[in-house]
Structure formats: C-alpha cells, structure tokens
Amino acid sequence: MKKELITGGEALLRSLKNEQVDTIYGYPGGSIIPVFDALYDYREDFHQVLVRHEQAAVHAAQGYARSSGKVGVCIVTSGPGATNTLTGISDAMLDSTPIVVIAGQVSSAVLGTDAFQEIDLVGVTQPISKWSYQIRSAEDVAWAVSRAFYIASTGRPGPVVLDFTKNAQVSQVLYEPIKVDSVRSYVPYPKPDLQCIKEAADLINRAKRPFAVVGQGVELGEAHKELIAFLEKGGIPAARTLMGLSSLPSDHPLCMGMLGMHGNLGPNVNTNECDVLIAIGMRFSDRVTGKLETYAKQAKIIHLDIDKVEIDKSVPVDIPVLGDCKETLPLITELLNENSHKEWIATFGDLDKIENEKVIEKALNPTDGPILMGEVCRKVSEATNHNAILVTDVGQNQMFAARYFKYKEPHSIITSGGLGTMGFGLPAAMGATMGAPHRTVCYFAGDGGFQMNMQELGTIMEQRCPVKMIVMDNSYLGMVRQWQQLFYENRCSWTPMCNPDFCKIAEAYGIPSRFVKDRSELDAAIKEMVETPGAFLLNVVVRAEDNVMPMMPLGASVCEMILE
Amino acid sequence: MLMEKKLYTVIVYSENIAGMLNQVTAEFTRRQMNIETLNVSSSNIEGVHRYTISLWTTEWLIQRVTKRLEKKVDILRAYYFTDNEIFMQEVALYKLSTPRLLENKQISKIIRHNNARVIEINSAYTVVEKTGKTDAVLSLYKEFAAEQCVLQFVKSGRVAIVRDASVNLSENLFDEDSIRSKVRG
Structure with missing residues (x-):
C-alpha cells in the first residue's frame, strides 16, 4: 500500500478503521482537539457519539462491547477528561470487558511541568488496565493502536489505555497500516494440557x-x-x-x-x-x-x-x-x-420448592400492598418474550432483575459485577442499543443509580437510543438500607432519598414516560413501554422497604442462606 | 508452611519500557508488602531487564504475586526463591576517615580480616568495598562503626543466581512453548 503523509490524529482514525471500529464514544477538550478535528472528515466512517460525561463514554463503550462482542472505543481529553474514565476502566478490568480508551495528553515537551490539564495517566491507569501506553510520536500511532486492540480483545479481555500527546496528534507521519498479532511476552491462549x-x-x-x-x-x-x-x-x-x-x-x-x-x-x-x-x-x-x-x-x-x-x-x-x-x-x-x-x-428441585414457597411466590405474585421490584422485573422479561438484553444498575434493582429476568440468548446480561458501579447502567444500556441494534434493551435502575448518570438522557435523546428505562423508585438507597435493617439495627443512615419527578425530567428530553404506583396499571404501562418505538421511561413506585432474598450474609457459608 | 514468613527473592524478566518498575512494584504496594531490596539492570539479553527483589512474606502470598507479575503483558517471567535456593551477594561501600585509619591500626586489620578492598585513598577519606551476604556487609559496618571511623556507608540490593545446575532462568525466554509453560498451573 502507498504511504501517505497525514497527521498523527488522522493516523489514529485510519488505525481505528483498520480495526473495524464503527462507533466511537467521546467528549472533546483542549488536548484532544486535533483528533476531533480529524474526526470531522470521518463523519461517514464512524458513528460518533457525544456523551454528556466521560464516565458515561466508558460505560457506553462497555455496553457496546458486551452486546456486540467487539472492542468498545472512547476518546476523551487529558486531565479531568481522563480521570473521569477511571471508574469505567476499573469496571472493565474487573469484568474483563474489551475496551480501548484514548485520552489526549499535553505535548511531550511540557510533560512533568504540571501543564494545564496534565495528569500522569499511564501511571494512574497501569494498575487498573490490561495495558497502558503513552504515544509520544506520530510514527508510534499505527503500532500502538493495533497492539492495543490485540491486547484488549485476546485471551482474557480487558481495558487498554492510550495516552496520546498533543505533539503526536499534530505532527505528520508517512502512514502505513500495521497489524499486531503477537506480543513476545504475552500468551493469550494457553495450550490445553x-x-x-x-x-x-x-x-x-x-x-x-x-x-x-x-x-x-x-x-x-x-x-x-x-x-x-x-x-x-x-x-x-x-x-x-x-x-x-x-x-x-x-x-x-x-x-x-x-x-x-x-x-x-x-x-x-x-x-x-x-x-x-x-x-x-x-x-x-x-x-x-x-x-x-x-x-x-x-x-x-x-x-x-x-x-x-x-x-x-x-x-x-x-x-x-x-x-x-x-x-x-x-x-x-x-x-x-x-x-x-x-x-x-x-x-x-426440592430446594427450589422451598425457595419458591418462601421467597419467589411472594416476590412475583403479591396480591396487595405496593408494587414489588421482583414482579416488575418478571413482567418486563415476559413482555419482551425473554429475548431482551438486561442492563442493570447496581443494588437491589440489579439483584431483583438478575434473579427474575429470564435469559434465552447469549450476551443478554450487562451488569457491573466486580466493581459494583452505581451509575453504570444507563450509559451501558445506551451502548448496548448500538452494539446490538436488532435487540430490545431493558435497563433497570433504582432512584439512586439512575441519578448518578442521568445526564445521559441527553445522549439518548440526541442519538435516539431505544432504551427501555425502568426506574424502580423506593426513595431509598435500597441495598444499603437492607443491610442497615438486617445488620445495623435499622439505623437508616444516609439512605432515605428525596427524588424529583423522573417523568418530568424525561419530558424535558422529549422522552415518553409513564408513572405507575398502582399494581392494576403495571401491565398496561409495561405494554405501552414495549410497544412505544424508541426510548421510554417507566417510573414505578415500589415498596420502600423491600429486601432481596434469599441472602447469604457476609461471612456466612453458601449453605447458610437467609430466606426471610 | 504456606503461611510462614520468610525472606523471598523474586526474579523478574521484563521488556525494557518506561513505567515497568512502577508496574512491578505496584503488585507489592497493593498488598502493602514492604520491599527490602530492589536491583534493576539490563540482563544478558538485549532489550530485556532483570529485577531482583527481596522481601519478607509468606509463600501463599508470594506465589500469587509472582503469578500476577507474570500475567502483565510486558513481563516475560517471574520466579520466587528462598535463600537456600540461590547464591546472593550485595555490594557495600564504606567511606572511612583516613586520619582515623592511620592512627588506629585495628581498622586496617578489620579490612583484611573481612576480605574487603580499598578502592580509593586520599588524605581526607578512604573508600572500602566489600561484596558478600547481607549479614557480612552489615557486620563489617558495625566493626567500622565501633572504631568511629565511618563517614558514609551504602549497600546495594541483592543480586542472585539460582543454585540448581539445570536451571538457566534467561534461557528460552521467547520460546513459545516455554512461555506457555509459564501459564500452565
């Protein structure tokens, strides 16, 4: 192939194309402007998603990766842009999710001078990523990007960080594609014994x-x-x-x-x-x-x-x-x-009968009282023929959804398992709609986690992501409250929460919504959500002091589960 | 046995890239394991660095840390040994007062008895070098200190080679089957 003289920023985009990248999540800023400038000429090549916070860019890339099996990509600026990605990088590391995070960095000449928006990103991300590398020259771009994708996607997958200095983005390079398919010190697939x-x-x-x-x-x-x-x-x-x-x-x-x-x-x-x-x-x-x-x-x-x-x-x-x-x-x-x-x-089966009688029947088929989270999860699973991708936030909503959703197809659950990141769900669900556009994506959250990345309603609006959002509002940080009830004499310290009208927030973003408090309205509301094209927010008021059961208390054995 | 604290020596081979030292030490920092000595230098293979790290810990922990080190993308191998499995040496330098040396003959005797070497001498100070095990270089320091002649003292971290005649740690570092064996249980 003929070599062409292009900038390092454009070389990054050519290299991403070489890796079959089709979607990029990001947020521009001073140290990464040259790359975003180059992206202006690549509007046809990539689906470019401007998120509302860099943390969401990483979670969206995770949702994309987990639903598609491909590597998720995000591009952010240096300093605060880069530090905002740390939670997502840690999450991807603990949950083995293949993503490549590209961050701007100040020019090589001023590294180490506390330049504006300079942080030691490689130093900070080495312990929480599979590989972290600083690109200091345009000549390095093709190799570093290919190596990043190879490492992120092979063996046990994980996050890779590329710290891209501004001088490397603007300087010219005779670009030639490179394909890295081995690293001499890395054995992704051990040979079976x-x-x-x-x-x-x-x-x-x-x-x-x-x-x-x-x-x-x-x-x-x-x-x-x-x-x-x-x-x-x-x-x-x-x-x-x-x-x-x-x-x-x-x-x-x-x-x-x-x-x-x-x-x-x-x-x-x-x-x-x-x-x-x-x-x-x-x-x-x-x-x-x-x-x-x-x-x-x-x-x-x-x-x-x-x-x-x-x-x-x-x-x-x-x-x-x-x-x-x-x-x-x-x-x-x-x-x-x-x-x-x-x-x-x-x-x-014998143990199932006990659990059914003591826990499941009560959680799924209550006859009176407030709506329960378990019944909401099961009804949404049924309304989507158990074919939807379940994306959860973290806490009681996650455990109820995980327990009562049913799974028919592979790659049907996207949740933050290892890090337990509240706020993970909404951006991850957004990414999942792009990673698996043919599938329904149902996102379950509590009122706490929803508000941790609620600003992404803006991205969902702009990108028309068909996320079915189910916010189960108990006006508590429910899982912590459950522990407080069971192990801290019901001292509900910092867990009650006063919430806004979530439907009005959805309305501000032009997203249809429905508020449900009575069980008699639940089925119709879920039907409306599933049948409404595009995004929908279902705000369900659930029992305030419900507990996820069974439960293995901390420090107990697997055979010592509490049932009620 | 696995939980008994001993002095372990970890030997790591890595690519020679900026930031590797951080990656190696971070595995210890994460568990608040205190490194006693650390020696990093180029190895006999071009582009490959060798780390020799000593620390007090348990076999249970050192097994796990060594595995995690070896998992890092740019690390080729990581091994751990107890003191009876290796030959180890440290280098120490003692800067002594020349006037004290001249007036106190005991100091010269100490140098000779300890097989130490004078590597610099001038009217102000004399530099003595001793290579040996940790105890030997430290006890020499104590002997000099008792004579009140020490101006400065420094000792290196340990370097070590394996006693087992059949083992060459740097052999076949890039042999794919050999690398695979490092990943096997």
Whole structure:
C-alpha cells in the first residue's frame, strides 16, 4: 500500500478503521482537539457519539462491547477528561470487558511541568488496565493502536489505555497500516494440557454428584454450544454466576439457577453437597463463595480458565484446565461417559420448592400492598418474550432483575459485577442499543443509580437510543438500607432519598414516560413501554422497604442462606 | 508452611519500557508488602531487564504475586526463591576517615580480616568495598562503626543466581512453548 503523509490524529482514525471500529464514544477538550478535528472528515466512517460525561463514554463503550462482542472505543481529553474514565476502566478490568480508551495528553515537551490539564495517566491507569501506553510520536500511532486492540480483545479481555500527546496528534507521519498479532511476552491462549483434560474427564466420570458453576468466560469465549454439549453428555446440573447468567438459557433442564449472595437456594446449598465441582470461566468471587473456609470442602474441584492467575487464587483446585473453554470443553466432553444423575438433580428441585414457597411466590405474585421490584422485573422479561438484553444498575434493582429476568440468548446480561458501579447502567444500556441494534434493551435502575448518570438522557435523546428505562423508585438507597435493617439495627443512615419527578425530567428530553404506583396499571404501562418505538421511561413506585432474598450474609457459608 | 514468613527473592524478566518498575512494584504496594531490596539492570539479553527483589512474606502470598507479575503483558517471567535456593551477594561501600585509619591500626586489620578492598585513598577519606551476604556487609559496618571511623556507608540490593545446575532462568525466554509453560498451573 502507498504511504501517505497525514497527521498523527488522522493516523489514529485510519488505525481505528483498520480495526473495524464503527462507533466511537467521546467528549472533546483542549488536548484532544486535533483528533476531533480529524474526526470531522470521518463523519461517514464512524458513528460518533457525544456523551454528556466521560464516565458515561466508558460505560457506553462497555455496553457496546458486551452486546456486540467487539472492542468498545472512547476518546476523551487529558486531565479531568481522563480521570473521569477511571471508574469505567476499573469496571472493565474487573469484568474483563474489551475496551480501548484514548485520552489526549499535553505535548511531550511540557510533560512533568504540571501543564494545564496534565495528569500522569499511564501511571494512574497501569494498575487498573490490561495495558497502558503513552504515544509520544506520530510514527508510534499505527503500532500502538493495533497492539492495543490485540491486547484488549485476546485471551482474557480487558481495558487498554492510550495516552496520546498533543505533539503526536499534530505532527505528520508517512502512514502505513500495521497489524499486531503477537506480543513476545504475552500468551493469550494457553495450550490445553491433555493430561489435565484426561484427569478432569476421569474425575467427572467417577462423580456421583457433579456440579458445574459457570461464569462469563463461556460468554467471552463464545462457548455456549460447547457448554451445553458438555452438560448434556455428562448429565451435569449447572448454575451461573451473575456475570454468566446468559451463558446457559434459563429454561435449559440442566440450568439450576444463579449462584451467589442473592442467588438461588439450590445451587448455593448444593455447592456444599456435590462431590465434584467443575468451575468454568468463573473466578470464585467472594460474592459467590461466601466463607472460603467452608466452601465446597467436600468436593474435588476442577477449574477451567484462560487466566492462570485465577487458578488457586482463592479456592484450592485439584485439577486446573488452562485454556480457552471453547477449546477445552469439547476435549473433556469427548472423554465423558453419558450420564444422567437424576437423583442428584432432583435435590435441586426440592430446594427450589422451598425457595419458591418462601421467597419467589411472594416476590412475583403479591396480591396487595405496593408494587414489588421482583414482579416488575418478571413482567418486563415476559413482555419482551425473554429475548431482551438486561442492563442493570447496581443494588437491589440489579439483584431483583438478575434473579427474575429470564435469559434465552447469549450476551443478554450487562451488569457491573466486580466493581459494583452505581451509575453504570444507563450509559451501558445506551451502548448496548448500538452494539446490538436488532435487540430490545431493558435497563433497570433504582432512584439512586439512575441519578448518578442521568445526564445521559441527553445522549439518548440526541442519538435516539431505544432504551427501555425502568426506574424502580423506593426513595431509598435500597441495598444499603437492607443491610442497615438486617445488620445495623435499622439505623437508616444516609439512605432515605428525596427524588424529583423522573417523568418530568424525561419530558424535558422529549422522552415518553409513564408513572405507575398502582399494581392494576403495571401491565398496561409495561405494554405501552414495549410497544412505544424508541426510548421510554417507566417510573414505578415500589415498596420502600423491600429486601432481596434469599441472602447469604457476609461471612456466612453458601449453605447458610437467609430466606426471610 | 504456606503461611510462614520468610525472606523471598523474586526474579523478574521484563521488556525494557518506561513505567515497568512502577508496574512491578505496584503488585507489592497493593498488598502493602514492604520491599527490602530492589536491583534493576539490563540482563544478558538485549532489550530485556532483570529485577531482583527481596522481601519478607509468606509463600501463599508470594506465589500469587509472582503469578500476577507474570500475567502483565510486558513481563516475560517471574520466579520466587528462598535463600537456600540461590547464591546472593550485595555490594557495600564504606567511606572511612583516613586520619582515623592511620592512627588506629585495628581498622586496617578489620579490612583484611573481612576480605574487603580499598578502592580509593586520599588524605581526607578512604573508600572500602566489600561484596558478600547481607549479614557480612552489615557486620563489617558495625566493626567500622565501633572504631568511629565511618563517614558514609551504602549497600546495594541483592543480586542472585539460582543454585540448581539445570536451571538457566534467561534461557528460552521467547520460546513459545516455554512461555506457555509459564501459564500452565
């Protein structure tokens, strides 16, 4: 290809095109103006989304990445623009989301002089990103961008930061595309160890009560079919973590529900009853394991993961199976004996009955009193034929939605699992509508989280993002209030909240909305939301002091769940 | 055993890029692990730097930290050793008062008995160098200090090589299968 003399800023855009980028989230500012100037000539090449706050640019890129399987991209300025992205970068790191954050930086000549809007972005982001690099010359752009995309999207995905000095943006370079497809010090896909595969299969074949715990690794590895083939051949019941909820359809006969602090009774209790625990693409988060000293001590543990660091990190593993689960699962399945484990699977049903009676029935089918969050979530899931992408904020709304939504398709849950970022949901949902334009995107939030990034209603208006927003207003920071009730003698310190009229706010942005307080209006309101083209805000007043149950209290074992 | 505190030596090979030192030490800072000594220099391979870090910690922690170090994109390898698995040396420099040295013959005896070396001498001060294990260089300092002749003292962090005859840490750093073995459990 013929080399052309262009600016570093334009070289960035050419490099992004080379990586098949189609959407960019961003916010301009002094140190990144040359790139935005170059973008003016690339209006046909990229969908350019001006957000209302840089934090939202990152969460939107995350929502885009998680719904599309591609790398999310955002461009911001230096200083405050860059520091506003830190929450999103940390969130993407903990939840393994492939994004590339490009930030402006002051010119190389004034680095370290406390120049206007200068911060040491590489220094600040190194501990919270997969790779962080400063581009100081235009010659560096093509290589750095390609390396960034390679690192962000391969192996265990994660966020990459490019700190782009202003001199590198404006200086000229003879541009030539570069494709980085290896880094000598980085092994994204460990080669499966066939001995471990055989030992894992032998152990599963001998098991009387095998149990698979499945995480987001299956979604990231696109190993949904491989997982089902593995479970069905071995007759192995499975449960999913919060992050892995759509790795296995909710209605699959071997799907036993959700793990974790607010997960289902069956999978949590039976974690301490199984004889072989097979962890697939999950990281034994403390919200899943509860008290480690009593976690699955009776079981032999097999751990399939792409990341060596996760092996033995918190739970000692008997057989590690390193590698991409899309590759390792079929290798194990091939060696499995066909099995059914009917009696063992029936024990999950017995526990389901208890949970249904004590928790679920009350949460989903109340006959009187205020509307409950659980029933709202289930009704929205039903109204969208369980085909929508669920995007949540953080707190009670997240746990109710995760529990009572049903998942048919892969990549159907976008939530902040590791960092638990309030305010994540609205921009992430906005990004999801662009990453998966053919799907309905339902965003659930509480009144607290909604107000943490509510300014993005402006972006939703401008971009016409068809986000179905369900704000469940209990006028409390509900999850903290729940803990205060249960563990702090009901001292509701800083949790009651006085809220505005959310429908009027929606109206100001030209977004249709509906306010619901009576149960009798709920079905019609949800129908109106689903049937109204484009964005819609459903403001539901819910019971103020509802609790998410069951609950594994902090420091308790998986088998010590509170039901009421 | 895993929770017993010992002095560990971590050896890291990384690309020679700005900011690597920060990335290496951040893994320790995150857990408030206090680094005792740190030596960073180019290795026998061009473009690759070698870090030798010593610190008191448990095997449980050092195993995890070493894995996390090795996971970083620009780090090639990270290993940890106990003192009986390595040969280690530190270099110390002692700036002594020349007048005190001349008037007190005991000081010259100390230099000889400790196999230390005089590397500079002038009318004001004498610089003595000693290479050895931590205890040896520190005890020499104490001997000099007892004679009240020390003007300045400095010692380096440790450098270390592995005792095991079959191990060459820098061999096959870029061999793909060998790199893969670092990722295996």
